Amino acid sequence: MKVTVIEDKCCGFATCISVAPEVFDIDSDQIAVSLIDGDLPERLHACAREAAEACPTDAIVIEE
Ligand code: SF4
Numbered sequence: 001m002k003v004t005v006i007e008d009k010c011c012g013f014a015t016c017i018s019v020a021p022e023v024f025d026i027d028s029d030q031i032a033v034s035l036i037d038g039d040l041p042e043r044l045h046a047c048a049r050e051a052a053e054a055c056p057t058d059a060i061v062i063e064e
Contacts, residue, residue, distance in 0.1 A: 001040045002040065005024070006061060010059040011056065012026060015056065016051040016054065019054050020048055022044055023048050048060075
């Protein structure tokens with residue numbers, strides 16, 4: 001699984017970081033970024049999916 005944040009859609013409310021702090025962070029422009037390039041470890045899949053569902057602007061794209 002890979003996760004990507006669509007910068008133009010991100011409003012920086014940081015819900016994703018609350019849900020999945022090992023997967024997302026906020027950069028200096030107040031945009032969420034994925035902390036993990038490439039495949040996410042299996043143990044982070046559930047929280048990454050939860051973050052994508054919780055994102056108010058659908059800015060998180062998950063590739064299975
Ligand atoms: S929850 Fe969505 S809109 Fe909010 S910071 Fe994360 S990616 Fe951006």
